Amino acid sequence: xxxxxxxxxxxxxxxxxxxxxxxxxxxxxxxxxxxxxxxxxxxxxxxxxxxxxxxxxxxxxxxxxxxxxxxxxxxxxxxxxxxxxxxxxxxxxxxxxxxxxxxxxxxxxxxxxxxxxxxxxxxxxxxxxxxxxxxxxxxxxxxxxxxxxxxxx
Numbered sequence: 001x002x003x004x005x006x007x008x009x010x011x012x013x014x015x016x017x018x019x020x021x022x023x024x025x026x027x028x029x030x031x032x033x034x035x036x037x038x039x040x041x042x043x044x045x046x047x048x049x050x051x052x053x054x055x056x057x058x059x060x061x062x063x064x065x066x067x068x069x070x071x072x073x074x075x076x077x078x079x080x081x082x083x084x085x086x087x088x089x090x091x092x093x094x095x096x097x098x099x100x101x102x103x104x105x106x107x108x109x110x111x112x113x114x115x116x117x118x119x120x121x122x123x124x125x126x127x128x129x130x131x132x133x134x135x136x137x138x139x140x141x142x143x144x145x146x147x148x149x150x151x152x153x
Contacts, residue, residue: 028104036111036135039142040097047095047117052082060136060143067149090121097131108145110133115149128152 039058046054052150056079060063064074072081086092100113116128135147 016027028102028109031105032109033099033102033140036102036109038100039135040099040111040113044095044097048093050087050092052079052087055079055082058144059147060138060145063143063145063147065149068151090119092117092119094118105134105138109142111135128142 004035007092035131043055043058046058056075059075059078062073063075063078066077068087069081072078095117096115098114098116099111101111103110110132112132115131116126116127119125119127129150129152131147131149135142136145137143
C-alpha cells in the first residue's frame with residue numbers, strides 16, 4: 001500500500017514538474033524580448049537605407065551569416081557581402097523583420113521569425129523567407145553572432 005502512495009506521489013510530481021520546466025525553457029524576460037524587437041527594427045532601418053556599414057555593425061566580429069547566397073564569416077565579410085552582392089545588385093526597401101520567437105539560452109538569446117522586402121531590379125518584386133539569429137550581449141546592446149536565412153519567392 002505504501003508503494004502505491006509513493007508511486008502516485010512521484011507520478012504527480014512528474015506531471016506538474018514537466019510542464020513547468022518546459023515553460024521555463026521557452027520563456028524569456030519580456031524586457032529582453034522587447035530589446036530583440038528593437039534590435040530587429042535597427043536591422044530593418046540599416047537594410048532599408050542600403051547601409052552595409054550600419055548593417056555590419058550589428059554583427060559581432062566573429063559572426064557567421066549563412067543562406068542561399070553562401071556562408072560569410074566575420075563582420076567585414078558580412079559587410080562586403082551586403083555591399084558587393086546585395087545592395088550593388090538591387091535596391092531593397094520595405095525590409096521588415098518579424099520576430100516570432102525569442103528564447104534565452106545561457107548568456108545568449110535565440111530569435112527566429114520571418115522577413116520580407118521589396119526589391120527593385122528590372123521591376124519590383126516582393127521576396128521573403130525565414131531567419132534565425134543567435135544574439136550575444138555587447139555592453140548595453142546586442143550583436144548577431146550567428147545568422148541564417150532562407151528565401152521564398
